[in-house]
Amino acid sequence: MLSIPSLKKETKKKQIESLEDPADFYIPLSGYKGMMEPVVKIGETVKKYQLIAEGPNIAGKMHAPVSGIVNAFTTIGNKAFIHLINDFREIEIPAPYFDASQINLEILQQTLSDCGIQGAGGSQFPTHLKYTIGKEKINTLIFNGAECEPYLSSDTALMQYEISELLQAAKVLQNVLGSPEIVFGIEKHNKTLKTLLLENAQKIQLAVKVQILPDTYPQGGELQLIKSITKLELRKGTIPSQYGILVNNIGTLRAVYDAVFKSRPMIERIVTISGNSTSKSRIFRIKIGTPIAHILNLNDNHWNPEKQTIVMGGAMMGKSIDSPLQPIEKGSGGLLILKKLKTAANNCIKCGFCIDVCPQKLMPLEFVRHNIDDDLKSLHSFNLQDCIECGACAYICPSDVALMENIFEGKIKLSALAEKSLQ
Amino acid sequence: MKTAPFIKPKFNSTQKVMLDVVLALLPIVIIACFAYGSLVIIQFLTAITVALLAEFVLSAFLLKKYNTILDGSAVVTALLLVLTLSPLVPLHIVAFGAAAAILFGKILWGGLGKNTFNPALAGREFMSVFFASIMTSSELWKTKGFVKTPSEQLLPAADHSVFSEYLSAMVYKTSGAVGEYSILFIVLGGLYLLLRNRISWHIPFALLAVFTLLLWLPGGTQLHYSTAGLLLGTIFMATDMPSSPATPNGKLYYGMMTGLVIFILIKGGVQFEYMSYAILLLNAFSHQISIQFRPSAWGDPTDWKQKVEPVFNLTIKILGAAFAVLSLYYYDLIQYVVFLYILYLITKFNFSFSKKINNAI
Numbered sequence: 160m161l162s163i164p165s166l167k168k169e170t171k172k173k174q175i176e177s178l179e180d181p182a183d184f185y186i187p188l189s190g191y192k193g194m195m196e197p198v199v200k201i202g203e204t205v206k207k208y209q210l211i212a213e214g215p216n217i218a219g220k221m222h223a224p225v226s227g228i229v230n231a232f233t234t235i236g237n238k239a240f241i242h243l244i245n246d247f248r249e250i251e252i253p254a255p256y257f258d259a260s261q262i263n264l265e266i267l268q269q270t271l272s273d274c275g276i277q278g279a280g281g282s283q284f285p286t287h288l289k290y291t292i293g294k295e296k297i298n299t300l301i302f303n304g305a306e307c308e309p310y311l312s313s314d315t316a317l318m319q320y321e322i323s324e325l326l327q328a329a330k331v332l333q334n335v336l337g338s339p340e341i342v343f344g345i346e347k348h349n350k351t352l353k354t355l356l357l358e359n360a361q362k363i364q365l366a367v368k369v370q371i372l373p374d375t376y377p378q379g380g381e382l383q384l385i386k387s388i389t390k391l392e393l394r395k396g397t398i399p400s401q402y403g404i405l406v407n408n409i410g411t412l413r414a415v416y417d418a419v420f421k422s423r424p425m426i427e428r429i430v431t432i433s434g435n436s437t438s439k440s441r442i443f444r445i446k447i448g449t450p451i452a453h454i455l456n457l458n459d460n461h462w463n464p465e466k467q468t469i470v471m472g473g474a475m476m477g478k479s480i481d482s483p484l485q486p487i488e489k490g491s492g493g494l495l496i497l498k499k500l501k502t503a504a505n506n507c508i509k510c511g512f513c514i515d516v517c518p519q520k521l522m523p524l525e526f527v528r529h530n531i532d533d534d535l536k537s538l539h540s541f542n543l544q545d546c547i548e549c550g551a552c553a554y555i556c557p558s559d560v561a562l563m564e565n566i567f568e569g570k571i572k573l574s575a576l577a578e579k580s581l582q
Numbered sequence: 583m584k585t586a587p588f589i590k591p592k593f594n595s596t597q598k599v600m601l602d603v604v605l606a607l608l609p610i611v612i613i614a615c616f617a618y619g620s621l622v623i624i625q626f627l628t629a630i631t632v633a634l635l636a637e638f639v640l641s642a643f644l645l646k647k648y649n650t651i652l653d654g655s656a657v658v659t660a661l662l663l664v665l666t667l668s669p670l671v672p673l674h675i676v677a678f679g680a681a682a683a684i685l686f687g688k689i690l691w692g693g694l695g696k697n698t699f700n701p702a703l704a705g706r707e708f709m710s711v712f713f714a715s716i717m718t719s720s721e722l723w724k725t726k727g728f729v730k731t732p733s734e735q736l737l738p739a740a741d742h743s744v745f746s747e748y749l750s751a752m753v754y755k756t757s758g759a760v761g762e763y764s765i766l767f768i769v770l771g772g773l774y775l776l777l778r779n780r781i782s783w784h785i786p787f788a789l790l791a792v793f794t795l796l797l798w799l800p801g802g803t804q805l806h807y808s809t810a811g812l813l814l815g816t817i818f819m820a821t822d823m824p825s826s827p828a829t830p831n832g833k834l835y836y837g838m839m840t841g842l843v844i845f846i847l848i849k850g851g852v853q854f855e856y857m858s859y860a861i862l863l864l865n866a867f868s869h870q871i872s873i874q875f876r877p878s879a880w881g882d883p884t885d886w887k888q889k890v891e892p893v894f895n896l897t898i899k900i901l902g903a904a905f906a907v908l909s910l911y912y913y914d915l916i917q918y919v920v921f922l923y924i925l926y927l928i929t930k931f932n933f934s935f936s937k938k939i940n941n942a943i
């Protein structure tokens with residue numbers, strides 16, 4: 160397994176600050192899978208927390224982060240957004256009455272769905288679908304505090320400063336699921352949080368277990384986390400609830416708190432601003448839809464794509480952004496300002512480092528070979544579909560072989576093939 | 583748009599890997615220069631110059647790549663090549679070997695990383711075949727008269743008890759090939775590479791374990807071999823990344839089989855070249871081994887039964903090849919293998935490899 164030198168020095172002990180709202184919001188319309196459709200019209204005045212877009216169950220829902228006017232439906236890059244102009248009047252829709260003590264699984268699913276709760280760890284998987292477990296009995300409810308992405312400390316900050324909200328939400332989820340064991344997984348470098356977690360849990364009579372995990376990458380990957388905590392090694396694509404396991408991210412848990420105790424949808428999240436090309440590392444609570452340029456300006460950084468790579472998410476799995484208008488999304492735990500990376504792009508020297516660090520125990524170099532040769536059969540037999548796209552292989556490769564590019568390309572080819580065979 | 587990851591570890595480029603290998607070899611090189619003075623120094627200089635020149639010219643000409651000499655692999659190849667030679671090998675043959683190592687060991691395969699065989703050892707085989715009479719003469723190993731620094735001088739404290747003689751032979755002796763004068767430095771170089779994670783322990787461990795085990799068999803102890811040569815080959819040649827398997831279990835199996843084949847060749851009477859033959863032979867199977875021993879994907883239960891049969895077949899093939907090499911050696915036909923290799927490689931380069939030069943793998 161890979162260990163990456165800690166880059167969290169700058170962000171680890173930082174308080175959560177709030178960020179001034181921008182005048183323009185761009186609310187993403189692409190869901191976890193599929194697209195959401197606006198349920199408002201251009202020119203319409205919307206209130207804060209109002210539902211403004213929804214799609215099929217697997218896509219998600221979007222709510223207005225502020226009150227204002229729907230200005231346009233627009234595209235940035237090739238993605239669709241609602242352009243919302245902030246009127247700075249903070250007019251809210253009334254919160255529906257909700258009694259957290261009366262909650263059951265069905266009501267919880269509905270609440271999570273209505274509030275547009277999506278996985279905050281990066282996947283943006285709609286959380287209510289995780290709680291659609293049919294007759295399965297959950298024995299272990301895991302909260303993923305393993306923030307293995309270097310630079311990011313968003314979940315750490317939540318555990319440090321908003322632990323009571325997290326634990327209250329955890330208690331509700333535990334009740335709903337029929338009292339499974341609660342395990343918080345945190346990394347070794349955060350082990351001081353253990354006492355904090357246990358003390359606060361005791362205050363509300365909640366029995367929790369805190370498991371200290373190794374500082375390896377990608378410890379926060381769901382399958383790797385499940386193995387560390389339950390010793391079960393699940394194949395990619397299996398549904399953990401079938402094994403009595405349910406995993407939620409810390410950021411998601413925080414959104415669940417707002418949904419269950421305040422009846423408020425997910426309109427904001429914690430974002431770590433950091434990187435090796437900025438001296439200002441901070442942690443902000445930022446509204447979904449806030450454009451990058453606004454954040455950079457307030458943080459005394461500026462949009463400067465010639466000199467820097469601006470990354471949404473983490474340095475290992477995030478995406479570089481090419482427009483300053485691109486907004487924070489529900490899964491964006493970080494905004495990184497990084498030096499441009501010079502890559503050598505030599506030939507593969509068969510060192511096998513990529514194999515050694517691959518958490519899914521694959522042979523990444525073979526993906527490159529077979530993708531270049533368009534050998535889809537081999538891509539499949541070398542289990543490309545098991546790759547979790549963690550980037551560990553590309554990080555360690557001494558020759559800077561284009562591993563991720565070939566992996567993504569190969570996956571696209573494979574899924575195109577799968578679709579063809581379905582038709 | 584560039585994809586993640588957006589950060590890389592420090593000191594992890596191919597150049598840095600090569601630099602570490604050079605650093606690990608440096609003590610061995612220095613003590614050799616110490617032992618034979620200018621004789622060996624000039625050998626090294628010749629090999630390095632020719633290798634770099636060949637790398638630059640041939641890679642520019644055949645691969646259309648102009649900066650490959652910067653990757654440092656040519657220097658490593660040149661050093662390793664000289665380390666396997668007698669200090670008395672004439673310079674023009676050294677130069678020939680270095681050029682052959684670069685051309686037939688690496689460039690014609692498509693460049694660094696794509697070669698099936700260890701370039702230094704390939705170069706050495708070319709020397710033995712094309713300069714057979716000199717390379718196989720026993721005069722080549724009568725080096726006593728050329729020693730600059732005899733071991734008594736370097737280690738005057740060594741009294742003549744058996745134990746301290748044994749010890750001083752570990753630290754410094756002046757017989758054998760250029761790279762074999764100090765077992766201590768060879769081992770230290772290996773430890774350095776292990777600590778720096780430039781080689782993994784699997785191959786040396788499995789190779790030495792199997793070889794030692796076989797030595798314990800009745801009759802094994804009378805074997806005639808050089809410990810320093812065995813260690814040099816094990817640590818620096820059998821672990822060569824491009825020509826050895828990339829999967830951990832593959833490395834273990836590869837190491838074991840190399841140890842076994844070395845033993846068979848020594849037993850079969852191969853005199854100087856048992857290390858080269860064994861490693862080159864296993865090189866040929868490296869990719870197959872790597873794939874055969876690939877790890878099972880996360881959460882995918884390993885079906886051991888399904889793996890036994892192909893591994894058994896592979897083992898039979900390797901042993902068959904070992905005995906084939908032995909027969910060729912007996913009938914003095916090894917040179918034809920090299921001729922066939924040349925033919926194969928030139929054909930392959932023209933019709934296939936040259937079209938894939940820009941592929942990373």
Ligand code: SF4
Nearest residue numbers: 517546547549550552
């Ligand atoms: S990106 Fe895929 S292939 Fe590469 S290390 Fe991660 S899981 Fe393995």
Ligand code: SF4
Nearest residue numbers: 507508510511513556
């Ligand atoms: S890490 Fe890079 S150079 Fe090493 S085997 Fe993998 S792809 Fe090849």
